[in-house]
Amino acid sequence: MALDAVRAAADPVLTARGLCVSFGAAKILRDISLDLNNGERVALIGPNGAGKSTLLRALVGLVPSTGRIDAFGRPCEIRTLRQEVGFVFQHHALVRRLTALSNVVHGLMHRPGGWRAWHQAVAPAAFREAAMEALALVDLTEKAPVRVDNLSGGQAQRVAIARALVRGPRLLIADEPAASLDPAAGHDVMARLADTSGNRTLLFTSHDLDHARTYATRIVALVAGRVVFDRPASQLDLSDLRGLFPDRAA
Numbered sequence: 001m002a003l004d005a006v007r008a009a010a011d012p013v014l015t016a017r018g019l020c021v022s023f024g025a026a027k028i029l030r031d032i033s034l035d036l037n038n039g040e041r042v043a044l045i046g047p048n049g050a051g052k053s054t055l056l057r058a059l060v061g062l063v064p065s066t067g068r069i070d071a072f073g074r075p076c077e078i079r080t081l082r083q084e085v086g087f088v089f090q091h092h093a094l095v096r097r098l099t100a101l102s103n104v105v106h107g108l109m110h111r112p113g114g115w116r117a118w119h120q121a122v123a124p125a126a127f128r129e130a131a132m133e134a135l136a137l138v139d140l141t142e143k144a145p146v147r148v149d150n151l152s153g154g155q156a157q158r159v160a161i162a163r164a165l166v167r168g169p170r171l172l173i174a175d176e177p178a179a180s181l182d183p184a185a186g187h188d189v190m191a192r193l194a195d196t197s198g199n200r201t202l203l204f205t206s207h208d209l210d211h212a213r214t215y216a217t218r219i220v221a222l223v224a225g226r227v228v229f230d231r232p233a234s235q236l237d238l239s240d241l242r243g244l245f246p247d248r249a250a
């Protein structure tokens with residue numbers, strides 16, 4: 001079956017059409033069309049400044065855009081996104097002086113009673129249980145009572161993944177989740193993201209083509225704010241990468 005037919009038959013999670021973003025006079029994203037389908041793991045690659053982070057943020061309404069975005073088959077609403085999307089940043093954005101458990105509990109602030117999610121000690125028991133389950137998914141149960149500033153970079157990033165997972169998101173978005181980690185920790189974090197994404201959808205940016213090929217089922221490349229290719233990871237070849245990363249594809 002042709003790729004377009006496969007996608008048409010798929011269950012849409014996020015659909016962008018004609019998406020444009022400008023900062024002042026600078027056009028950053030130009031007429032982006034992108035479909036994310038249920039269960040896909042999509043790597044967004046491209047050179048520095050191509051607009052990858054801006055695209056992730058635009059897709060979840062963190063930067064203003066024009067064009068159309070549908071989430072889960074309906075016009076995008078911020079409330080839906082808050083409930084259904086988990087976001088992992090390059091620098092984990094955790095509260096370093098609080099424990100791993102408190103940080104994961106923070107992921108439930110959008111829930112009813114979420115004002116009590118600021119600290120594990122005052123959070124409802126159900127929040128703490130959900131946070132422990134999320135920590136177990138990234139194999140960090142024993143680090144629950146440890147302050148984030150006493151964890152390694154890789155462990156902290158796994159806590160950030162748990163904080164995103166505790167929301168039970170249908171879509172997990174990660175912006176260079178392994179960029180600040182050494183190669184072994186980077187592979188560990190990527191493998192856990194790919195594993196924990198299960199049948200949810202994963203969209204991540206990366207400068208590491210090995211990560212993109214290993215952990216994504218599909219690769220989308222951006223150059224100067226435009227999609228220049230979008231194909232299954234298994235079909236990526238060196239000719240795709242020439243021009244995109246000339247120094248690496250030689």
Ligand SMILES: Nc1ncnc2c1ncn2[C@@H]1O[C@H](COP(=O)(O)OP(=O)(O)OP(=O)(O)O)[C@@H](O)[C@H]1O
Binds near residue numbers: 046048049052054
């Ligand atoms: N808030 C902002 N205000 C103005 N310009 C911005 C803003 N955010 C990003 N930009 C600009 O948009 C362009 C794309 O940035 P973006 O961070 O999306 O690229 P990227 O592909 O993720 O790059 P990198 O791989 O280096 O992280 C850059 O030129 C950047 O300077």
